[in-house]
Amino acid sequence: MNIWDPTHECISRDELEQLQLERLQTTLNRVHKNVIHYRKIFNKLGALPEDVISLADLSKLPLTSKDDLNFNYPYGMFAVPLREVVRIHSSSGTGSKPLVAGYTKNDIRIWSNLVARFMTAAGVTHDDLVQVTFQYGLFTGAFGLHYGTETIGASVIPMGTGNTERQIMIMQDYKSTVLVSTPSYALELAFRMEQLGINPKSLSLKVGLFGGEPWSEKMRSQIEQGLAINATDNYGLSEVIGPGIAGECSCKNGLHIYEDAFLPEIIDPDTGKVLPPGSEGELVITTLTKEAFPLIRYRTRDITSLDYAPCTCGRTLVRMKRLSRRSDDMLIIRGVNVYPSQIEEAVFSAAQGEAPYQIVVERIGAMDSMEVIIEVTDKIFALELQKQRSFLDSVKKQINTITGINASVKLVAANSIPRKEGKITRVSDRRQI
């Protein structure tokens, strides 16, 4: 049947709404008691948690944004004392500081089981060997899939990123049956195998679990052909939990949101108003089970729509459409979230003042590359003359410090970046996904 938790994944709408209401109310009672940010919100509204008597009442509370998390950096949004936190992850903020997410023991266990749901839906069983090529570290992706694999009882091969030839060798020799990666890295693996003359059908690989960046149906068929696997999509974001918010079933007709743990809403990104079911808009999530870092009406900035029609797989949980765009300017470079504002901060701090610049993102083969083009200013010219440290190197280093990715940086003559009505387009994304 390929369903990890039928009690919750196939629950009736009626029972689900009761459970959601209970969990919403307990979550609100806890954040009101333990998180100053939310208590202030209730006080400002002159309301108490018990004023929320239906799921629809939730929309009376304000939205939570990345700015709120930045403002309460690092631990201000935690609902438990730090000594009860057993894990800390981070993801990109809009400025130089990351966003911090904490997990209790229960949070980790619940998270592992949520990941096990989409892995099971994709056909992973305890007989599988799962090769994880996400970066282990502050990002949630690798650990989420790692624990999901162990929860199912399959074997995990914790490769981490990079070293494509070694990845292929391990895949061949260890007989990996499941690949966990970003979709673009899966394509890179396929290209490299083709170059090396390796027939993908000679591998034991059968399933791919892809996430971390948006990808099209065209990419899906390229991956499925290039690696001779069944490629599936899953969704998550680090602030909310990591992977395990939603995942595809075998119908590949949208991703089931695990509604017993997350309450989804769709809003108009401009007005913040809740939109009727089926409309396209920004996904907003309220966590229903998280202990350490609960979020109330968190803006994901991802644009999607929800489909409440029953799915032929037997799951009753709502499906979200696969992602294609965002309601903000965040870029996803090789699975890493980058905000143009972060790049700007790096450029301006290295240039010791404002400088005209443009971010160019391209996809060469399957891999993303980012180049930052900066026009020379008097200040930069003076810095270059001092030769204390090459200006370009310091920009590169700053970008790497803030975002964790390597960008190439180029200096060009003043006024050489094309302008539209006197303004530079900050980001030129030339990728075709």
Added chain:
Amino acid sequence: MLRIKNINTFYGQVHAIKNVSLHLAEGEIVTLIGANGAGKTTLLNTLSGIVPPKSGQILFNDVEINHFPPHKIVRLGVSQVPEGRQVFKPLSVEDNLELGAYLHYRIKGGKSEAKKDMGMVFELFPILQQRRKQLAGTLSGGEQQMLAIGRALMAKPRLLLLDEPSMGLAPMIVQEILKVIANLSREKKTTILLVEQNARAALKIAHRGYVLETGRLILEGTASELLENKDVQRAYLGRDKKEIWER
């Protein structure tokens, strides 16, 4: 089987139960954990109709029972075992049990049915059979608790509300009583809402639990999740205290 939404209960001016929502599925043992004065007993009394809620909805098998008087709620299949047992002390064990069957007694065939049920109670608690002619007031605390549970079972409940069955009893007796409660759920498919101060013991036999704090529910989870929760450990399992002792 039981579904509660946004229940508010008052004792005069005191808002004792604040917007509580919870549910029990058929055959489940759910425990309600909370400190003294959190509102646990009030919630049970609200469910059994003794202190009706001011607002909210109680659905028992899809029937709204908010404003039903207690005797009608018992007839629907909800029995409460009150805190402190409350057995009829001047009556014999047998008479206590027969009183529990008063609803069925006058129905045709009710008498023989009650006999059979009494046999079932004696099977669960053999000691009561030995003491059946004895006055309830002469029983030990543990035996009185068994009698109180037995009396509630005589009404053939589908939902059993248990209020602090372990109160004031020796650990051995508590174990025995909890074992019977677990059996009731497993073998007789009786649904059980168990209020306990002895949170660790309750969570051992429960499937799920809720944590009540000053009239509000602050946590819902499986028994194993609640056992792992630090708030529960600190407040209701006395773990920190034990750690200090063991040091």
